[in-house]
Amino acid sequence: MTMTVDSPAVDLNTLNGAVGVKLNDRPFYLVDPDSYERMARAQRNIEYLNKLEESREQYRKGQVVVKTLEELEAMAAE
DSSP states (O other): OOEEESSSOOOGGGOOSEEEEEETTEEEEEEOHHHHHHHHHHHHHHHHHHHHHHHHHHHHTTOOOOOOHHHHHHHHHO
């Protein structure tokens, strides 16, 4: 196993941003917790927006079921 670091020694406790690392010729990145949380939140937002767009497309195509509040309450009571 070979490992190379593209930057000088880094104190991971004060890491701000990312450090590029190669492990077996594959790139990896070490990131600080705040950056990781921002990236994870952005990924979740993208996934949510994609679901919204899919729902919107289904609505445009008429692939939805429309129920009144009364109908839903009747279904819940069954």
